Amino acid sequence: MTPLLSVQGMTRSYGNHLGCSDVSFDLYPGEVMGIVGESGSGKSTLLNCLAGHLTPDAGSVIYDTRGHGPRDTVTMSEPERRMLGRTDWAFVHQRASDGLRMGVSAGGNVGERLMAIGNRHYGDIRGHAIDWLDRVEIDAGRIDDRPVTFSGGMQQRLQIARNLVTGPRLVFMDEPTGGLDVSVQARLLDLLRGLVRDMGLSAIIVTHDLAVVRLLADRLMVMKSGRVVEHGLTDRVLDDPQHAYTQLLVSSVLQV
Amino acid sequence: MIELRNVSKTFTLHNQGSAVINVLAHVDLDVRPGECVALTGSSGAGKSTLMRMIYGNYMARSGVIRVGGVDLVQAEPREIIRIRRETLGYVSQFLRVVPRVPTLQVVAEPLRAIGAPPDRAEAQARDLLTRLNIPRRLWSLSPTTFSGGEQQRVNIARGFVHPYPALLLDEPTASLDPENRDIVLGLIETAKQRGAAIVGIFHDTDARNRVCDREIDVGRFTPEQAA
Numbered sequence: 001m002t003p004l005l006s007v008q009g010m011t012r013s014y015g016n017h018l019g020c021s022d023v024s025f026d027l028y029p030g031e032v033m034g035i036v037g038e039s040g041s042g043k044s045t046l047l048n049c050l051a052g053h054l055t056p057d058a059g060s061v062i063y064d065t066r067g068h069g070p071r072d073t074v075t076m077s078e079p080e081r082r083m084l085g086r087t088d089w090a091f092v093h094q095r096a097s098d099g100l101r102m103g104v105s106a107g108g109n110v111g112e113r114l115m116a117i118g119n120r121h122y123g124d125i126r127g128h129a130i131d132w133l134d135r136v137e138i139d140a141g142r143i144d145d146r147p148v149t150f151s152g153g154m155q156q157r158l159q160i161a162r163n164l165v166t167g168p169r170l171v172f173m174d175e176p177t178g179g180l181d182v183s184v185q186a187r188l189l190d191l192l193r194g195l196v197r198d199m200g201l202s203a204i205i206v207t208h209d210l211a212v213v214r215l216l217a218d219r220l221m222v223m224k225s226g227r228v229v230e231h232g233l234t235d236r237v238l239d240d241p242q243h244a245y246t247q248l249l250v251s252s253v254l255q256v
Numbered sequence: 257m258i259e260l261r262n263v264s265k266t267f268t269l270h271n272q273g274s275a276v277i278n279v280l281a282h283v284d285l286d287v288r289p290g291e292c293v294a295l296t297g298s299s300g301a302g303k304s305t306l307m308r309m310i311y312g313n314y315m316a317r318s319g320v321i322r323v324g325g326v327d328l329v330q331a332e333p334r335e336i337i338r339i340r341r342e343t344l345g346y347v348s349q350f351l352r353v354v355p356r357v358p359t360l361q362v363v364a365e366p367l368r369a370i371g372a373p374p375d376r377a378e379a380q381a382r383d384l385l386t387r388l389n390i391p392r393r394l395w396s397l398s399p400t401t402f403s404g405g406e407q408q409r410v411n412i413a414r415g416f417v418h419p420y421p422a423l424l425l426d427e428p429t430a431s432l433d434p435e436n437r438d439i440v441l442g443l444i445e446t447a448k449q450r451g452a453a454i455v456g457i458f459h460d461t462d463a464r465n466r467v468c469d470r471e472i473d474v475g476r477f478t479p480e481q482a483a
Contacts, residue, residue, distance in 0.1 A: 028334055186355040193354060197368075215354055219333040233312060233333040240314040244270030251271065 002064050004029045004170060004202050005050075010059035012049050018226040019045035023059070025221065025231070029169070032196055032203045034217030034234060036210060036249065042226035043206045044174060050204065051091050051172045052081045063170070086116045090163035094175035096155035100147050100162065106133065107143040109162045117166055132161040136191060153184035157191065164195060171203040177212055189215050210253055214238060222246045257422050257453035258287040258310060263319030263329075264479070265305055279305050281479035283319065285455075285472060289421065292444065292454040294464045297474035303457050306474055307424050310455060311346050312336040323422055341369050345420035347428050351399060351407040359385070359402075359410055360395045366418045377417075384413040387443075389436060404431045409440075416443050423447060425456035429463050441467055 003026035012019040020042035027033055035043045048054040050061055052073055061073045066088060073081055085091070093099040100109050110129040111119075119125050130140045136157035138150075147155050156176065163171065176192065177185040193216060196203060205216060213220055213234055220237045222230040222245065230243040241247045263283040269275045279302045287293050295303040308314040310321055312328040321328045324343040328336055340346070345366070353362050360381050367377035385395060388409040394402065399410045408431050415423065425444070429437045437460070444467045447454065458464035464471070 031334055190354050190356045218337055232315075233336050235313050236315060239308070240267075242268075242315065247270050 001028060002070065003027060003062075004031075004064050005204075006060075006062040006070070007050065008060045008062070010046060010049055010056055010061070012045055012054060012056045013226075018042070020049070020223070021226045023221075023223075023228055025228075027170075027202055027204065029202055030200050031219065032201075032205065032217045034213030034220045035204065035206045035223060036208060036213060036220060037223035038208065038249075041223040043223050045226075046223070047172055047174055047204065047206045051089065052085060053091075066169075086113060087166050088168050088170065090166075090168040090171040092156075092159055092163055092171065092173040092176050094178045096147070096152070096159045099159040100155065102148050103146060105144045105146055106138065106150070106158055109147065109158060110165050113162055113166050128165060129161075132165050133158075135195070136161040137187075151184075153180055153188065156180060156184075156188060160188075160192070160195070164199070164201075167199070169202060171201055173203060173205040173207075175207050175209075176205065177209065178207070185212075192216060210238060210250065222249065257289050257324065258285070258455060259320070259322040260285040260310070261320040261322075263306075263309065263321055264317045265302070265309060265314065266317045278479040280474070280477045283477045287422075287453040287455055289451040289453050290448050291470075292448055292456060292468045294468040294471045295455060295457050295474050296464075296471045301474045301478065303474050304426060306477075307426055307455060307457060311344065311424055312340070341366075343420060344422045344424070345415045345418065346424045347411055347415035347426060349408070349426050349430065351411045353399060355400055356398055358396045359390065359399045362399060362410060363413045363417055366414060370418065380417055381413065384417055385410075388413055388439060405433065405436070408432065409436060412440055412443070416447065419447070419450060419452070421452060423452050423454045425454060425458075427457050427459060429458065429460050437463065 005027040008024050010023040011021050023046055035046065037043045045054065049056040056074060062070045063073050064070050073084065107126060107129040110132050111125040114125050114128060130143060133140055133143060138154055138157055147158055150158065177188055180188065189212065195201065205213065207213060217234045219232060220234040221228050222237065224245045230237055230241065230246045237246060238250055241250050260283050264281040265279045267277045267279060283306065295306060297303055305314060309316050316329045319329060323339055326335055326339050360378060363381035363385060364377035367380060390406060390409055399407055412428055429440050432440060441463055456468065
C-alpha cells in the first residue's frame with residue numbers, strides 16, 4: 001500500500017531557535033495520527049510545515065495526489081499547493097475565526113469552498129450546505145446567520161463542515177477542541193470520530209489533550225524540544241510510555 | 257492461534273530514579289483454537305501485564321508474540337489495529353467509551369468497524385444485550401452512567417458481538433450476579449465451540465474450572481531478582 005503522506009527529514013528553525021528537527025513518518029489512508037507535546041515542542045510548527053503554511057528549511061512532504069500520484073508538496077508550485085488545500089486537504093484551526101469568514105453567512109461559509117472548486121449552481125450549493133449543517137448538528141434554520149452569532153462549539157462545527165464539504169482525504173487539525181467547554185468537547189469528538197470513520201479520512205491532530213488523542217488517534221507521536229521522542233500505537237504510548245518525557249506527560253494528567 | 261516465545265517485560269521508571277522493574281522473563285505460551293487458558297498467580301505476578309502485551313497495549317522488551325500469524329512486538333500500529341479489528345477481541349475490566357454514544361452503538365461498533373451494514377450490526381447488538389439482561393430502556397443511553405455490573409455486561413457484549421478467533425478476558429465475571437455470570441460463562445463456552453482461542457484471568461475459581469482447559473501460573477515467569 002502507498003502511504004497517503006510520506007514525510008522525510010522535516011526541519012524548520014526560527015533563527016537560532018529550533019522549531020522542529022528531522023521529523024519523518026508515513027501516514028496511510030484511513031489512519032489518524034496524534035501529535036502531542038508541551039507548548040513550544042514544535043508540534044504546531046510541524047503541522048504548519050506539513051500543510052504548506054510554513055516553508056521548511058529541509059525535508060520533503062510526499063503526498064499521493066488523486067491525479068498525478070506521489071508529489072512533493074514542498075517543491076510544487078504555489079497555485080498547485082493552494083488547489084490541494086482547497087480540495088483534497090482540510091485544515092481545522094484551533095480558533096474557528098481563523099478558519100471561517102466571520103462576516104459571511106453559515107451557508108456561505110460552507111458554499112464558498114464548493115464554489116472554489118467550480119460549483120456554480122446556487123440550488124446545489126445551498127442543498128450541500130444544508131446537508132452539511134445537519135451532519136455537524138447545526139439547525140438548518142441558522143443557514144443565513146453569520147457565525148459571529150454562533151456559540152464557540154457551533155463555530156467549530158461550522159468550520160469542520162466548511163472543511164469537509166469538498167470531500168478531502170487528509171485533514172490537519174490544530175487543537176480542534178482547545179478553548180471549548182468540556183461538554184462541548186465530547187460532542188465535537190464524537191462527531192469527528194463518526195466523520196473520520198464514515199468518510200475514511202486520514203488526519204493529523206495536534207493537541208496537548210491526551211484524552212483527545214486516546215479517542216481519535218490510531219497512533220501517536222510525542223514531541224519535545226522540536227524532536228520526536230516516542231512514536232507508536234496510541235494506547236501503547238499512553239499506557240506503557242517508554243521515554244522519560246512521555247512518562248512525565250502521562251503521569252502529570254490529573255485523574256478525575 | 258496465540259503464540260508467545262521467550263517474551264520478557266521490564267518497566268523503567270525514568271522519573272523515579274530510573275528504577276527498573278523486571279516483571280516477566282522467558283514467557284512461552286501456546287493457545288490453540290477452541291482452547292481456554294487461565295492465567296493464575298498472586299496479585300502483582302504480572303497476569304494483567306502479560307494479557308496487555310498480548311493485546312499490544314504494553315511493549316514487550318524482547319521475544320515474539322504472534323496472534324493470527326502477526327508478531328505484535330514488531331508490527332506497525334496499523335497492523336495491530338487490523339488484528340484487533342478482525343482477529344483479537346479484548347474484554348477489559350473497565351469500559352472506556354466516548355460520552356454521548358448510545359449503548360446499542362457501543363456494542364454494534366466492532367461489527368461496523370469490519371464493514372457490517374448498520375442494521376445487521378444493530379440486530380446482533382440487540383440480541384446480545386437481550387441475552388445479557390441489559391434492559392431495553394437503557395439501550396439508547398450512554399453506558400457511562402450505568403452500574404458496574406451493567407457496564408461490565410456492555411463490555412462483554414462488545415467483546416462477543418464479533419466472532420473473534422482469539423479473545424482476551426480480564427475477569428469477565430467479577431461484578432456479576434449468579435444469573436448473569438452463568439450467561440457469560442455460556443458465551444465463553446459457545447466461543448470455544450466455534451474455535452476461539454481464549455486467554456482469561458478469573459479470580460472466580462468455579463468459573464475458571466468450568467470454562468478453562470488448563471492453568472498457567474504466571475509466577476513461574478517471575479525473573480530472578482538481583483539482590
